[in-house]
Amino acid sequence: MRRIAILAGLSVLAGCVSGPDHVPPEMPLPAKFNEGSAKADGDVSTVAWWTAYRDTRLNGLVTEGLSENLSIQQSLERINAAAGNVTVAGAGALPSLTVGADHTLNGSMGERRSTIGATNTTGASASVGWLLDLFGQYRRSKESAQATLDAAYSTADVAKLTYLQDLVNSYINARYYQERIALSRANLKSRQETYELTKFQLDAGAASRLDVVQAEGLVQSTQAEIPGLETNFRVAAHHIATLLGKPAGSMVAELQRGGSQPVFRAGIVSGVPADLIRNRPDIRVAERNLAAATANIGVAMARLYPTISLSGSIAPSFVNPAGSRGGSLTNWSFGPTLTLPIFDGGSLRAGVDIAKSDAKTQYLVWKQTVLQAVEEVENALSAVRRDAQTVAALRAQVKTTQETLDLSTASYKDGASSLLDVLDAQRQVSLAQASLAAAVQQMATDYVALNVAIGGGYNPGGNTAPAKPVAAKASTAKAG
Numbered sequence: 001m002r003r004i005a006i007l008a009g010l011s012v013l014a015g016c017v018s019g020p021d022h023v024p025p026e027m028p029l030p031a032k033f034n035e036g037s038a039k040a041d042g043d044v045s046t047v048a049w050w051t052a053y054r055d056t057r058l059n060g061l062v063t064e065g066l067s068e069n070l071s072i073q074q075s076l077e078r079i080n081a082a083a084g085n086v087t088v089a090g091a092g093a094l095p096s097l098t099v100g101a102d103h104t105l106n107g108s109m110g111e112r113r114s115t116i117g118a119t120n121t122t123g124a125s126a127s128v129g130w131l132l133d134l135f136g137q138y139r140r141s142k143e144s145a146q147a148t149l150d151a152a153y154s155t156a157d158v159a160k161l162t163y164l165q166d167l168v169n170s171y172i173n174a175r176y177y178q179e180r181i182a183l184s185r186a187n188l189k190s191r192q193e194t195y196e197l198t199k200f201q202l203d204a205g206a207a208s209r210l211d212v213v214q215a216e217g218l219v220q221s222t223q224a225e226i227p228g229l230e231t232n233f234r235v236a237a238h239h240i241a242t243l244l245g246k247p248a249g250s251m252v253a254e255l256q257r258g259g260s261q262p263v264f265r266a267g268i269v270s271g272v273p274a275d276l277i278r279n280r281p282d283i284r285v286a287e288r289n290l291a292a293a294t295a296n297i298g299v300a301m302a303r304l305y306p307t308i309s310l311s312g313s314i315a316p317s318f319v320n321p322a323g324s325r326g327g328s329l330t331n332w333s334f335g336p337t338l339t340l341p342i343f344d345g346g347s348l349r350a351g352v353d354i355a356k357s358d359a360k361t362q363y364l365v366w367k368q369t370v371l372q373a374v375e376e377v378e379n380a381l382s383a384v385r386r387d388a389q390t391v392a393a394l395r396a397q398v399k400t401t402q403e404t405l406d407l408s409t410a411s412y413k414d415g416a417s418s419l420l421d422v423l424d425a426q427r428q429v430s431l432a433q434a435s436l437a438a439a440v441q442q443m444a445t446d447y448v449a450l451n452v453a454i455g456g457g458y459n460p461g462g463n464t465a466p467a468k469p470v471a472a473k474a475s476t477a478k479a480g
Contacts, residue, residue: 018137019295020297036381044269044275050457076156098126123315132310150288150291155281172261172448198212211419297356311337312333383446394432398429
């Protein structure tokens, strides 16, 4: 009866798990973004939003980089390491068995180097140990390791999202600098024509030397800006190659073939703030880190309580001395070991306090990550909804300045206006064109920022392994 009572007591203790259980955090969020709709999004991780630019070259680069980008590959390797840690964390609560065998020949050598009294000894050993996880230390350790593994999956998604933003923005920049180079070369041709016209009129007595020098200076200033633009284009092309896991110079020739500036042709979709908790991988990372920290509280608390381990061993051996009959001997042992922490200077209790503080910190990190995500979407929405107005106004300005230049040039040829009017009109055209190209670039990058902010596109088509789902959600009640 005593043995039954002891076993029953151990089974009850084995069901105990120290520390709090993880509860998905909650915090109040608005029903919609200020400039968004009240319609919730689905799983935007599968949406290939960059196809809205309708640029097949960009589409190909994105697909290539998702499998070749070195940062993504590193994050995937960290998943393998985290998976191994789950096994390591859970192994402590399982029985261990170690076996071994040996054979030795013992003797002594005389002056004639003959063997005297040789003895053959053959032995084997087996030992077993089992630490009873009465208060859930190893169960909480495995729970923490599993949460860390989930965070590693989501961290890989963060790496993919970071790659998408970096690559698409770099491509947008490369095409922007190509547009600026083309505009500068066209302006250079126009200003050279004006310079030649001014020299002709100087010979005819219709222009002054000052007019010629001013026209020549404008040509020189245009020539001076082209090398810097070409350098910036190459820098963007070099970075694209690096993102694809290639040598920096390998993409220059391909991108020099040219292409128009990317302009997205799709609707603006933002979802609602609550969608971010499901779709943003960095928020899932923060939530999983909180789960791991909560489990570590249980690990620290379990160390305050006694531990019982069962261990045993058996070691048979056979001895065969020379010239006599052999014999055998078997040693064995089995028994429990009780370890009770009595005085440790307060280190174990301090470990619990540290674990609790770390969990509180991780909750605050999660909350901050959510609020930053909401801010990023609000900022991107505000920008995207106004970019088109800026681009439209600048297109009209380019048209107006070009018309002014045409009229000024015709008037100058007729002798009705000065060269200064023509040069000023050329400067205005150049400035308006550069502003328009910059606005188109900004509109394209703001669209990238919006889609990255809502957590879109890191699992295009659903072809790659998705991260494990997380139960976190937003609500109108504040978590404690």
